[in-house]
Amino acid sequence: MKRILLFLGTNLAVVLVLGIVAHLLGLNRFLTANGLNLGALLGFAAIMGFGGAFISLLISKPVAKWSTGAQTIGQARNQHEQWLLDTVGRLAQGAGIPMPEVAIYEGEPNAFATGATKNNSLVAVSTGLLNAMSQEEVEAVLAHEVAHIANGDMVTLTLIQGVVNTFVVFLSRVVGYLVDSFLRRNDEQSGPGIGYFVTTIVCDILFGVLASIIVAWFSRQREFRADAGAARLMGNATPMVNALRRLGGVEAGELPKNVATAGISSRPAWMALFASHPPIEERIAALQSRR
Template identity: 35%
Template sequence: MWFVAVNATLLIGIIWVGAVGLFAPVIGIGGAFLSLLFAKALAIRAHGIKLIEPMNPRSGAERELLDMITDLAGRAGLEHVPAVGVYASPDLNAFATGTNQKGSLVAFTDRLLEELPAEEIRAVAAHEIAHIANRDMLAMVLLQGAINSIIIAIVVPISFMRFFVDSSDKYGVMLDGLLWLLKAALALVLTFLGSLLVKAFSRRRELRADALAARLCGSGSMIAALKSIDRDTAIIPRAQLGYAAFKIAGGSSWGEWFSTHPSMARRIANLDSLPHGPVEG
């Protein structure tokens, strides 16, 4: 799927811009990969995450959390155990990030660890482990990079056209202005449509992560955790909003089409159709 998307981007670049179009995928996908490369470090800084040292946990609770993540990672088939961290925040939340499985991180809010029962914490952890096992961060980057590349490949030719417009008379000035407006309109519309596509993919990956979490710890525990999170009235702090798409709870008040997450009702209904106990093997 991603191979087709990248090659389609290359083809569009060549048709519209000639050899220069080859740089569109480099810029679009390269920029997206750079964001993924620094995602873990930036997330730690943005949230003030305190990492738990695997060989030197500060408490019994930290040791239990590490053991839980290690067990879930093994059950999910991960070759490397993710780093584990905790950050101060008023909301009940958690997220996973990282360039690959080896460099991944699972982080929890301190309030979630303090207030949710152990089986619900395990369900939340399983959901985040599922994102890592499914390579969701990489998939999101590839999709966003392909979209960026297509937008660049379509918009750049219009900028080139403006170089050939004679602006010495009023008709040239008008044509130049029209080309600028066309470029701006296309960029805005394509970016908006691209964001809807990314959000739709994000909603799908949330359902897939829920399903794998249900296999790891049972859909009953996952449903209970989602209900607890849904009852929470605290909102994600403004400084952390850029990471909302990667958290277990991060919906939009504008409706599901504009949200990175399905509604809690939809997620719970989807889980309710699955076996309520963990699937062995």
């Protein structure tokens, strides 16, 4: 319930901020005079901005299972699966969250956590990760994923994505109306022209790129927090440091886009500004500085 209230409160706050800024700058009078209903635009931007992000969060767990082929462990079939269930259960108890679903999927070394709420979450590990790491290192990775759930990272990133999406939709259309009004100063024809549509599309792309940079920055910060959370759950930072060092020496498996930000990355993306994970070296340094 608290997370839902946070979502609704954030949505309302964004709309209010946009409305106040437009009023202070006098944009509301200008845009209304040129045929734009500012209130309707604010509502449209909020629905488009938060709607997609919220729907993505709600379906994150089934989509993650489908896209990776992850098989949930219901009843342990062997000692390895039993160890996974017992370990995740103990870590979840230490983090103060309900037991997540645990799943295994075929692939190169990687793991991820997802789910709409702490009560409906999933921790999945690949067979490659289980085969490439020691039991203590696997436990540290599981602790990292449990820390993501305990920190509410999935909801937090959804809120951030919704905020930036709302700004993208709103600002793109405001700029589109401004450009279109300038191009059609002596045109008495009503309704938006081609200048509005072209400008809106261009702004959607440009502002969308900037929004991706902002979301990626927040994603990198949550990785540091999850590493620190794993160190707390493990009792010290050494297992997580060792796990990161091991990951730095292997090629982390590529995850589908819908769960990529929740997984492991052994190196940053080709452009650091768009990387969802910090470099392994920075994560290790941050953990070692906590000792």
